[in-house]
Amino acid sequence: MSSIDEFALIRLLNGGKQSATLVTAAGVITGIGDDAAVVEASPGSHLILTCDTMTEHIHFKQVTMRDEDIGYKAMASAVSDIAAMGGVPRFALVALSMPGGTAVERVQAIYEGLYECASRYGIAIVGGDTTAILGELTLTVTVIGETEQGKAKLRSTAQPGDAVFATGYLGRSAAGLDFLLGQNVPSGEWTVFPEQTEALVQAHCRPEPQIEAGQVLQRSGVCRALNDVSDGLASEMWEIAEASGVGIDLIEERIPIADELAAFARTQGKDPLDYILYGGEDYQLVGTVPAGNAIELQMKFKEAGLALHVIGYVHAEGQGVRMVQNNGYIVPLAKHGYNHFSGADGKGGV
Numbered sequence: 001m002s003s004i005d006e007f008a009l010i011r012l013l014n015g016g017k018q019s020a021t022l023v024t025a026a027g028v029i030t031g032i033g034d035d036a037a038v039v040e041a042s043p044g045s046h047l048i049l050t051c052d053t054m055t056e057h058i059h060f061k062q063v064t065m066r067d068e069d070i071g072y073k074a075m076a077s078a079v080s081d082i083a084a085m086g087g088v089p090r091f092a093l094v095a096l097s098m099p100g101g102t103a104v105e106r107v108q109a110i111y112e113g114l115y116e117c118a119s120r121y122g123i124a125i126v127g128g129d130t131t132a133i134l135g136e137l138t139l140t141v142t143v144i145g146e147t148e149q150g151k152a153k154l155r156s157t158a159q160p161g162d163a164v165f166a167t168g169y170l171g172r173s174a175a176g177l178d179f180l181l182g183q184n185v186p187s188g189e190w191t192v193f194p195e196q197t198e199a200l201v202q203a204h205c206r207p208e209p210q211i212e213a214g215q216v217l218q219r220s221g222v223c224r225a226l227n228d229v230s231d232g233l234a235s236e237m238w239e240i241a242e243a244s245g246v247g248i249d250l251i252e253e254r255i256p257i258a259d260e261l262a263a264f265a266r267t268q269g270k271d272p273l274d275y276i277l278y279g280g281e282d283y284q285l286v287g288t289v290p291a292g293n294a295i296e297l298q299m300k301f302k303e304a305g306l307a308l309h310v311i312g313y314v315h316a317e318g319q320g321v322r323m324v325q326n327n328g329y330i331v332p333l334a335k336h337g338y339n340h341f342s343g344a345d346g347k348g349g350v
């Protein structure tokens, strides 16, 4: 194994076969290699700009993700924010900070994952930055996307009378994380790998940002508010409620629970709903649609081969976010979720 050298790395990226193909992608005028990238936006479109960081021990450990997964998920989590705006991702920049002595093979594996995700979603990686760090490996991905002028979907536009929807199963990523931490061996080297947990591990290591669902929602013309699930369903519902000045009631019996999540939660003596509400990193979309348009939207999703679950309703501000439980009681939903600096509520963070 050889250690990384900054300029050798940039040459590798610039001359590498993946970047050579992606740099010639549509809209890339000047890609990796000059002081900055030059790209062309489509006429009549608005740009959507977002970045997300993943750092060792906070977002991944050797026992939870392989290097390819780290690259893939860093790109996927940033792409998910483009989906949450109803946009199409186009270009990406990658900032990589590594401790001295990091093996070249590690960087190559991370880039394999980055490029795998980028090419799946038609994204050209057009540049980035590389530094040493007196700390843990840190990866920041900036993604530039597009949407038709004035069509971006916001968190702040939910209205009383809307139905609340989710695009797929939630809670599986956090359950996958619990499984991986419980195994406590380098990711992929498990001796026991119960079949049911495969989907959970996949959900944690290879999340699928919902670009297609975001497009169906945007084109439907009826979607009101939209958000993606990075910190847990409860946290994302609170974000929509606060940004829109509304209250939200989730209905427990309407929230879909994947079989593998139910089975795994049982082995842990946990309620699957805890993973769903407070786990995070699902990168599904949640949002609102006027209740009268919900069925029509569900049909559009069905036609596209996608799932859309109505899981609650929006009401006037006053009660915050609540859960209508299966036992008939309506209880307030704590504003918990993954918070990077929340030692206090014990839901992660430092």
Ligand SMILES: Nc1ncnc2c1ncn2[C@@H]1O[C@H](COP(=O)(O)OP(=O)(O)OP(=O)(O)O)[C@@H](O)[C@H]1O
Residues within 6 Å of the ligand: 051, 052, 077, 081, 230, 231
């Ligand atoms: N350090 C920062 N400086 C400027 N803006 C920031 C900073 N951190 C976050 N933001 C902005 O705050 C808003 C919310 O960011 P946040 O990271 O909570 O959302 P998110 O990316 O959807 O969630 P997550 O990071 O959990 O995936 C975004 O508009 C983001 O660009």
Ligand SMILES: Cc1ncc(C[n+]2csc(CCOP(=O)(O)O)c2C)c(N)n1
Residues within 6 Å of the ligand: 052, 053, 057, 058, 059, 060, 061, 064, 077, 177, 230, 231, 279, 280, 281, 338, 348
């Ligand atoms: C080793 C390890 N411990 C805990 C977690 C859980 N986790 C970390 S960050 C985050 C929220 C999303 O990140 P962000 O808000 O930065 O976008 C969650 C749920 C993990 N993935 N790996």
Ligand SMILES: [Mg+2]
Residues within 6 Å of the ligand: 051, 052
């Ligand atoms: Mg963020």
Ligand SMILES: [Mg+2]
Residues within 6 Å of the ligand: 080, 081, 084, 227, 228, 229, 230
């Ligand atoms: Mg988001």
Ligand SMILES: [Mg+2]
Residues within 6 Å of the ligand: 230, 231, 338
């Ligand atoms: Mg977060």
